[in-house]
């Protein structure tokens with residue numbers, strides 16, 4: 001009898017230990033319309049950010065589940081707990097930092113303009129006064145342009161639909177992050193990229209404010225930089 005008790009006790013302890021250490025899935029929100037950071041390849045969400053966060057999951061010993069949402073729905077989804085983290089080429093801004101916590105940055109970007117090949121090349125945003133600029137809803141480019149009342153802006157839900165509008169002459173230019181601009185223009189022979197004076201933007205992973213997970217990720221990001229994993233992923237997506 002005593003022996004049975006002992007065995008049961010051991011079994012219960014093993015069960016408890018297992019549940020405690022059992023790796024809980026991390027749900028990560030993204031917006032897969034931002035190649036090469038996140039995009040759909042035959043219905044599969046892939047890209048630089050996706051690979052980065054999968055590797056983070058591996059090192060945390062927790063499975064990663066990716067949820068594809070609209071970009072302007074990402075921060076609200078995090079706030080209501082629908083997702084645990086956001087990775088979406090998201091620029092760390094003071095405004096967003098009021099609502100979410102950010103990790104250290106993992107990528108530096110700039111805003112550029114996409115124009116038709118025959119267009120004169122503006123050098124700075126101020127030169128766009130009187131023109132119609134396509135912006136993507138909620139992106140930092142949208143926030144920059146909307147602050148200047150003399151510039152008319154048209155809002156689009158995706159880079160793709162903004163590019164269609166540019167191709168058909170509905171807008172004179174589009175403002176968007178440099179790396180995605182390159183990847184979308186590569187498929188559009190009639191368009192070109194114009195560099196403008198713009199501030200550096202730093203991409204970071206977002207989580208709930210004060211979440212301990214953010215600190216754990218910072219440690220992993222530093223490790224990945226040191227051991228070459230980060231560079232390997234960069235090489236794969238930025239040729």
Ligand code: ARG
Pocket residue numbers: 030031032033034038071088089090091092138139140141177201
């Ligand atoms: N870096 C810009 C921002 O934070 C654009 C990010 C868009 N990302 C995306 N996955 N759609 O506003």
